[in-house]
Amino acid sequence: MRNRLVLLFLAVLAGVAVVAGASARPTATPPLTIYAGASLTEAFKTLDPAQNYSFGGSNALETQIRNGAPVDVFASAAPLNTQRLFSAGLVEKPVTFTANRLALIVPKSNPAGIQSVYDLRSKPVKLVVAAPAVPVGGYTLTVLRKMGLSSVLGKIVSRESDVKAVTGKVALGQADAGFVYVTDARAVSDQVTVVRIPAWAQPRVRYEVAVVTRSTNKVAARAWIKVLLGTKGQTALRNAGFLPIPKSTS
């Protein structure tokens, strides 16, 4: 009888321990669904691999959010996309979280012999760019206009849906040159050579992030943005080649 009582006591004790152990474990929060510009792929995956990401052209992602996609956070490569959604009441007030610069990339073999952006004007080149509605495509047009090189638009052989597609085509040698972000060039630095674009011709590339209004997990979404804006997030972005939050975010 006494042995039975001891066994019962131990069983109850073990049960209490199991319950206590379970309640002490951190509550598993469901991963956030984050839509982000393709150029943020490496940086975001490094910063927080636990979330569900969908990377692509910010314009396409904006359209998906408009169409009701279940998203918690939207990080865009251009303020235009987030601001339009904000005006429509589809995201909370966006904040700038980083900046970037453009570069011209050529394959390592450099078949067209491009040493300077100005060579695009004088040499026969197969140029690949992103479509004008894609942020990097719009920025490319700005660079060419600022440098007085709009004439090279006639050398475009392909307009891609996002910056990764441009990078891929150049890296694979399917084009002689392409305009991408410095951060994307860095990600394939073993396959491409970077041709610098002068500072005076650089567009103002600003990234914005916002909580999507329809999100069912706004508290976690806001917390995630806080991390992105904090030291951890900014360090991950800097390590990927992004620029710090600009003083002037206008």
Place this chain on the structure above:
Amino acid sequence: MTVRDETERAAPARERRRIDRRRFLIASAGGLAVAGVHAPAASAATDDDLAYGNFGLAAEFLASDYYARALQGAKLDAAVRPALRRGRAVAGLHARTFSEMLAGAGDAPAASEDFTFEWPSGTFATAARTRSTGLVMLRAMLGAYQGASVGASAQYRTLFASVAASTAQQIGSLAPTAGAIEPFPVALDLEAASAALESFLG
């Protein structure tokens, strides 16, 4: 009253009018100098016009930063300091002019905050380094403006020529009073001028 009397009486009036006209011209010239060279309406700015304008805007922001640091460094003779202050003011004026030009053409002009100016270590540590760095910068700018005064469309040539003249004045103020003779200014295309300033413009 004789004709001679009338002539004699009219002479002071003519003199007064001459003096007034001279004063007016001087005042007008002064006014223009204060107001700066205004960019003409840029309804039909070409690609090259905009490229020169964008380069000029960044270069003038750079020059403004240079003058501020040179003043702060205080290594140049006290006699040069007024020229540095004038240089800073003129750079601001030029920047405003290029900004107006670009905005008039429908572009979003850059702001000074868009640039990270990078000066080699020790640039402002001695008078000689301060002076030589300033001259490298200003000569590249002058070369670009000279190129622009030929390469830009007719409506902007006077603007770029005026800015070139003003930049040459700054070079004169900064150049050492003794020593090597200032080289004959060479017109540069944008690629060459841009390469010359690349290390400073980040």
